Amino acid sequence: MPHEEIAPGSTAAADVLAPNHPLALAPVGAPPTSVDGFVREFLHNLNFTQGVALSTSSANDRYLALALTVRDYLMARWLEDQRRQTERQDKGVAYLSAEYLLGRQLDNNLLASRLTEVATEALAACGIDIDDLRQQEVEPGLGNGGLGRLAACFIDSLATMSVASIGYGIRYEYGIFRQTFVDGHQIEQPDAWLTLGSPWEFPHPEAAQTICFGGHTETYDDDGVTRSRWVPAWNVKAVPYNYMVPGYHNGRVNTLRLWRAVATNAFDLRIFNAGDYAEAVRAQTFAENISKVLYPEDSTPQGKELRLQQQYFFVAASIQDFFAHVLADDYDLAKLPDRIIFQLNDTHPVIAVPEFMRVLVDEKGMDWDAAWAITQQCFAYTCHTLLPEALEVWSVDLLGRLLPRHLEIIYRINDEFLLAVRERFGDDEMRIRNMSIVSDFPERSVRMAYLATVAGAKVNGVAELHSQLLRDKVLPDFDEFYPGKFTNVTNGVTPRRFIRLANPRLADLITEALGAGWTVDLERLRGLETFAEDPEFRARFAEVKAANKRRLGEVLRERDGFTVSEDHMLDVMVKRLHEYKRQMLKVLHIVTTYEGIVSGRVEASAVQPRTFVFGAKAAPGYAMAKRIIHLINSVGSVVNDDPRVEGRLKVLFPPNYNVTLAESVIPAADLSEQISLAGKEASGTGNMKFALNGALTIGTDDGANVEIRQLVGDDDFFLFGMTEPEVEALWAKGYRPSEVYQQDEQLRRAIDLIASGAFSGGDRTVFEPVVSNLLYDDRFMVLADYASYIEAQHTVDAAYADQDAWVRSAILNVARTGYFSSDRSMRDYIDRIWHTPPSY
Ligand SMILES: *Cc1c(COP(=O)(O)O)cnc(C)c1O
Numbered sequence: 020m021p022h023e024e025i026a027p028g029s030t031a032a033a034d035v036l037a038p039n040h041p042l043a044l045a046p047v048g049a050p051p052t053s054v055d056g057f058v059r060e061f062l063h064n065l066n067f068t069q070g071v072a073l074s075t076s077s078a079n080d081r082y083l084a085l086a087l088t089v090r091d092y093l094m095a096r097w098l099e100d101q102r103r104q105t106e107r108q109d110k111g112v113a114y115l116s117a118e119y120l121l122g123r124q125l126d127n128n129l130l131a132s133r134l135t136e137v138a139t140e141a142l143a144a145c146g147i148d149i150d151d152l153r154q155q156e157v158e159p160g161l162g163n164g165g166l167g168r169l170a171a172c173f174i175d176s177l178a179t180m181s182v183a184s185i186g187y188g189i190r191y192e193y194g195i196f197r198q199t200f201v202d203g204h205q206i207e208q209p210d211a212w213l214t215l216g217s218p219w220e221f222p223h224p225e226a227a228q229t230i231c232f233g234g235h236t237e238t239y240d241d242d243g244v245t246r247s248r249w250v251p252a253w254n255v256k257a258v259p260y261n262y263m264v265p266g267y268h269n270g271r272v273n274t275l276r277l278w279r280a281v282a283t284n285a286f287d288l289r290i291f292n293a294g295d296y297a298e299a300v301r302a303q304t305f306a307e308n309i310s311k312v313l314y315p316e317d318s319t320p321q322g323k324e325l326r327l328q329q330q331y332f333f334v335a336a337s338i339q340d341f342f343a344h345v346l347a348d349d350y351d352l353a354k355l356p357d358r359i360i361f362q363l364n365d366t367h368p369v370i371a372v373p374e375f376m377r378v379l380v381d382e383k384g385m386d387w388d389a390a391w392a393i394t395q396q397c398f399a400y401t402c403h404t405l406l407p408e409a410l411e412v413w414s415v416d417l418l419g420r421l422l423p424r425h426l427e428i429i430y431r432i433n434d435e436f437l438l439a440v441r442e443r444f445g446d447d448e449m450r451i452r453n454m455s456i457v458s459d460f461p462e463r464s465v466r467m468a469y470l471a472t473v474a475g476a477k478v479n480g481v482a483e484l485h486s487q488l489l490r491d492k493v494l495p496d497f498d499e500f501y502p503g504k505f506t507n508v509t510n511g512v513t514p515r516r517f518i519r520l521a522n523p524r525l526a527d528l529i530t531e532a533l534g535a536g537w538t539v540d541l542e543r544l545r546g547l548e549t550f551a552e553d554p555e556f557r558a559r560f561a562e563v564k565a566a567n568k569r570r571l572g573e574v575l576r577e578r579d580g581f582t583v584s585e586d587h588m589l590d591v592m593v594k595r596l597h598e599y600k601r602q603m604l605k606v607l608h609i610v611t612t613y614e615g616i617v618s619g620r621v622e623a624s625a626v627q628p629r630t631f632v633f634g635a636k637a638a639p640g641y642a643m644a645k646r647i648i649h650l651i652n653s654v655g656s657v658v659n660d661d662p663r664v665e666g667r668l669k670v671l672f673p674p675n676y677n678v679t680l681a682e683s684v685i686p687a688a689d690l691s692e693q694i695s696l697a698g699k700e701a702s703g704t705g706n707m708k709f710a711l712n713g714a715l716t717i718g719t720d721d722g723a724n725v726e727i728r729q730l731v732g733d734d735d736f737f738l739f740g741m742t743e744p745e746v747e748a749l750w751a752k753g754y755r756p757s758e759v760y761q762q763d764e765q766l767r768r769a770i771d772l773i774a775s776g777a778f779s780g781g782d783r784t785v786f787e788p789v790v791s792n793l794l795y796d797d798r799f800m801v802l803a804d805y806a807s808y809i810e811a812q813h814t815v816d817a818a819y820a821d822q823d824a825w826v827r828s829a830i831l832n833v834a835r836t837g838y839f840s841s842d843r844s845m846r847d848y849i850d851r852i853w854h855t856p857p858s859y
Pocket of ligand 1 (some may be wrong): 163164165166168593594595676677678681702703704705706708
């Protein structure tokens with residue numbers, strides 16, 4: 020990664036921290052301190068910030084002191100990067116995302132600053148096991164799943180690649196709920212992640228922005244020009260909380276800025292002065308609700324008013340912040356496209372488009388056409404779905420009440436857009452209705468994906484197949500109208516967190532084989548192909564996998580009281596619970612195998628021992644998803660305790676799947692389940708993490724599975740199921756799942772066993788909704804792909820029986836999937852969309 024060195028003691032460094040300060044800018048390339056130095060700083064923080072002696076300190080005191088110490092060593096770089104970015108005004112990226120699923124910060128920041136060994140030794144010298152402190156950190160669960168984790172991977176890559184960028188989002192007080200199980204049912208607990216202190220954030224109340232809502236608009240005469248202005252009714256304060264985003268070993272520290280809603284004084288004082296204390300507090304609570312909690316719906320947003328408030332709150336704060344603190348005061352607004360690109364992570368931030376127009380036109384006095392031309396170059400939109408129910412829509416009624424000026428702006432954008440469509444395609448009313456940003460059915464509402472597509476310089480899907488379907492099926496008229504606007508950027512994952520931190524044993528083995536450097540140039544993993552042919556390397560790779568299984572066993576024993584048998588194949592399906600992802604298909608495979616044994620048709624001893632690991636949260640209002648969770652747990656309790664199975668099948672469902680659990684589970688997996696109905700999973704990123712950690716995939720031709728299979732090759736990937744065109748053809752022809760059930764005896768036995776009450780203490784009603792859903796309303800074609808899935812699982816068993824060949828395949832999976840580094844995704848965004856030259 021190219022970057023200039025700053026000599027410690029240079030004037031630039033002096034501006035940041037006093038040159039003789041022990042934490043002043045150190046050269047990149049070596050640990051920034053010695054063990055002794057680290058001990059001193061750690062004890063200093065323990066004594067002077069936590070206010071405790073080592074002997075009386077709690078684990079939380081020690082964790083906080085450690086975090087502060089690590090933070091201090093990143094500080095000079097962070098300050099320096101802020102200074103340089105302000106000074107240079109290079110073109111940069113503002114990534115707008117309502118979610119960041121960051122995972123724990125301590126380990127990542129130790130790795131980035133080369134302090135892992137030094138800190139481990141320093142703490143040992145103080146009689147502390149650093150692992151005990153790692154466990155103290157509550158991960159900030161500020162996202163639901165793949166979309167939020169993607170944002171976290173992207174900001175890591177941008178920092179590692181020295182791209183000028185800032186991430187903007189919301190500092191939810193309560194992140195994604197903590198999942199527990201009671202009698203197999205999901206129970207949600209609030210995620211109070213801030214209660215023990217949050218050492219990684221820097222609040223800046225002095226830099227708060229005021230965000231307005233409600234009211235009405237009016238026109239006025241501005242020197243003969245009629246202009247509109249917004250007269251809002253109420254406002255809240257947006258307080259920025261900054262987080263460090265350190266690059267890997269490049270001395271770069273970017274910023275993630277998350278906004279917290281706080282009541283404005285004007286807002287509550289007026290009422291307070293009127294003597295109604297309770298009302299003043301209520302008003303304050305009302306304002307602060309905006310950043311109180313992350314909505315737990317993944318892929319199926321509910322059109323809730325508070326959610327629209329959240330969306331506008333964070334993008335308005337970010338745009339104001341950009342103009343007030345990021346952009347130089349004297350910057351020529353006509354040149355904004357040379358300075359900034361706002362990347363919209365899905366439709367959640369799309370209200371930024373009319374907000375940007377409002378700022379340019381109403382506040383900066385720019386003429387509409389000029390402002391619109393600039394806006395269309397300053398935004399780009401990433402679509403993350405194909406599910407129609409996931410495409411966000413806001414009712415005109417709600418928008419008009421909450422953001423009346425924005426609604427006017429959206430109407431004008433739409434009028435001008437439809438005029439251009441008419442000019443191009445003639446008065447094709449059907450097409451005009453289909454393309455209109457404002458739709459009339461089922462109620463008058465704004466289609467946010469259409470607004471983003473009209474405004475965006477580029478629109479990208481997140482895997483080749485998804486981008487193609489986006490153009491062909493979701494937005495074909497727009498693709499025709501805007502040739503060249505649509506593009507693809509296949510998702511990726513950061514190898515820092517998902518290999519280096521999650522799988523240190525594999526990381527060491529790779530470094531031994533290939534040398535250092537692969538962490539920031541993941542295509543180098545190709546070099547492992549030749550090692551796959553080396554029996555000694557295979558043995559060592561197998562030992563890494565075995566050690567990771569033992570480590571997972573320790574984690575799950577401690578956490579949930581589970582045991583993991585080392586001689587079992589570890590078959591893993593971890594992701595949000597959603598019908599389109601088809602956890603039900605996995606359940607049917609387990610029940611089929613179990614039914615074969617208990618009916619006596621299959622000898623238990625002939626069954627490949629497998630441990631099935633599930634991890635999945637269901638949206639609290641998603642009844643079918645919660646029933647499926649209950650079913651998985653119920654199948655587990657029956658199968659795990661049935662002596663006829665001879666311990667050869669185990670179903671483990673550790674609750675509360677999150678990034679921390681992913682980091683333990685994925686490196687231990689043998690088999691990765693990526694079994695969504697073709698055409699439904701936009702990309703997936705879990706699939707990439709597994710392949711990079713040496714699990715083989717059983718998967719459909721969906722999302723990025725397609726590209727994984729192309730790279731890995733058919734011999735080392737278990738493909739099954741219909742293709743997307745086959746799915747379409749079956750729908751067209753008429754799909755009757757009950758006929759599939761009638762015609763497939765094995766399937767019938769499995770479903771009948773569930774329906775019989777075998778997993779519900781004889782009560783046939785408990786899982787009746789799941790069964791009838793499969794038989795009569797199988798929207799995701801579980802039954803249609805069942806036979807093919809079971810057959811592919813037999814192929815898996817046969818392949819696993821030859822361990823040496825399996826390990827070779829696993830190594831080839833690692834060797835051939837370097838493409839899925841989020842560094843490569845970032846390069847693609849830069850080349851195809853952002854055109855941000857590499858900065859210093
Ligand atoms: C990677 C990841 C996801 C996304 O998984 P998919 O299989 O792509 O849906 C969700 N949650 C967590 C915690 C993750 O780390």
